[in-house]
Amino acid sequence: MTIKDKTIYMDNSATTPVRKEVVEEMLPYMTENFGNPSSIYEIGKISKHAIDKARAKVANALGAKENEIYFTSGGTESDNWALKGTAFANRNKGKHIITSSIEHHAVLHTCAWLERQGFEVTYLPVDKYGMVSPEEVKKAIRDDTILISIMLANNEIGTIQPVEEIGKIAKENRIYFHTDAVQAIGHVPINVKKMNIDLLSLSGHKFEGPKGCGALYIRKGTKIDTFLHGGAQERKQRAGTENVPSIVGLGKAIELATAEIEESNKTLLELRGHLIKGLLKIPKTHLNGHPTQRLANNVNVTFEYIEGESLLLLLNANGIFASTGSACNSSSLEPSHVLTACGVPHEIVHGSLRLSLGRMNSKKDVDRVLEVLPEIVQKLRNMSPLTTKEYRTI
Ligand SMILES: Cc1ncc(COP(=O)(O)O)c(C=O)c1O
Numbered sequence: 331m332t333i334k335d336k337t338i339y340m341d342n343s344a345t346t347p348v349r350k351e352v353v354e355e356m357l358p359y360m361t362e363n364f365g366n367p368s369s370i371y372e373i374g375k376i377s378k379h380a381i382d383k384a385r386a387k388v389a390n391a392l393g394a395k396e397n398e399i400y401f402t403s404g405g406t407e408s409d410n411w412a413l414k415g416t417a418f419a420n421r422n423k424g425k426h427i428i429t430s431s432i433e434h435h436a437v438l439h440t441c442a443w444l445e446r447q448g449f450e451v452t453y454l455p456v457d458k459y460g461m462v463s464p465e466e467v468k469k470a471i472r473d474d475t476i477l478i479s480i481m482l483a484n485n486e487i488g489t490i491q492p493v494e495e496i497g498k499i500a501k502e503n504r505i506y507f508h509t510d511a512v513q514a515i516g517h518v519p520i521n522v523k524k525m526n527i528d529l530l531s532l533s534g535h536k537f538e539g540p541k542g543c544g545a546l547y548i549r550k551g552t553k554i555d556t557f558l559h560g561g562a563q564e565r566k567q568r569a570g571t572e573n574v575p576s577i578v579g580l581g582k583a584i585e586l587a588t589a590e591i592e593e594s595n596k597t598l599l600e601l602r603g604h605l606i607k608g609l610l611k612i613p614k615t616h617l618n619g620h621p622t623q624r625l626a627n628n629v630n631v632t633f634e635y636i637e638g639e640s641l642l643l644l645l646n647a648n649g650i651f652a653s654t655g656s657a658c659n660s661s662s663l664e665p666s667h668v669l670t671a672c673g674v675p676h677e678i679v680h681g682s683l684r685l686s687l688g689r690m691n692s693k694k695d696v697d698r699v700l701e702v703l704p705e706i707v708q709k710l711r712n713m714s715p716l717t718t719k720e721y722r723t724i
């Protein structure tokens with residue numbers, strides 16, 4: 331399906347379109363510069379040089395050194411590598427890991443697997459805004475804690491965690507600190523040194539780069555096992571012929587996204603404010619996530635009495651693309667683990683809607699959503715047996 335002029339894409343937390351400037355940089359690496367970066371002849375060297383350039387751009391965006399950046403196949407691989415790699419490399423020191431109950435499944439399912447391998451995991455609760463308390467992190471630390479993994483920003487509700495404080499606690503206790511920054515790139519300024527981050531995951535397709543390409547920052551000196559075994563690529567840490575075009579694209583995308591953070595947040599905050607204000611005019615509607623400590627592009631609301639999936643179908647029929655929660659969850663009928671952890675009551679958790687804004691969205695799009703949504707919500711409420719009399723129009 332192509333995105334036609336009249337459709338409105340408001341699911342930028344699921345993925346983003348690849349930006350024109352990024353595509354242009356990528357193209358030569360799919361055509362004339364197709365060499366294998368491990369080859370020593372000219373077109374091989376061109377590819378190798380392009381990867382080095384992209385690595386420098388990622389390092390620059392994070393305040394890291396170039397030799398601390400490793401390219402991967404995306405956020406999921408980076409999270410898996412960070413957690414499994416540090417857990418096994420440090421198991422002589424301990425077997426305890428601390429994380430939160432609202433992490434992405436790339437972290438939560440990896441933790442569950444690690445538990446089956448004999449590690450022990452503490453899943454910290456969050457407050458009603460989805461915030462992890464640094465005090466709770468401190469209290470959860472044991473003598474055998476080897477890793478703390480807390481995401482920078484949540485993919486469903488956009489809550490931004492006090493990562494700098496948590497990083498400081500980890501450092502004081504000589505525990506490795508990993509953060510999943512997949513949703514934060516291009517929205518939250520990052521400096522891994524200042525924030526005391528030892529490992530950081532990112533993914534190209536969330537900031538107008540290509541899909542299937544990401545990176546893991548590993549602070550120099552971190553004890554971590556190799557995740558993919560094979561050839562000597564990525565300084566022998568991550569085997570496999572590099573995805574050169576995508577790496578080049580990721581480099582360009584992170585460069586642009588980081589340079590434009592301030593300007594982009596200013597625009598997005600205005601749109602977000604307008605959207606939230608309009609949505610909360612619909613009766614029995616609640617904002618999920620933190621009122622201020624949230625990603626500038628994230629809106630997540632719950633409408634009482636209705637069911638998110640039907641809402642999405644009717645929005646889709648009106649050319650509006652959105653999500654009920656996280657992308658992978660939309661095919662399962664399980665209630666969102668994030669909203670559940672925030673204490674959203676079971677009866678209404680299914681009535682949630684995530685609208686995530688992007689550079690393509692304008693005030694006109696927001697106005698259109700605000701024109702269409704109240705009617706859809708009312709239509710569904712009229713159909714639902716749960717709706718009380720005062721919220722029905724027929
Ligand atoms: C917070 C977070 N972590 C990890 C991932 C997984 O990234 P990828 O799709 O690149 O595997 C996502 C994507 O949905 C995400 O939002």
Ligand code: FES
Pocket residue numbers: 434435436656657658659
């Ligand atoms: S499993 Fe992918 S969004 Fe949760």
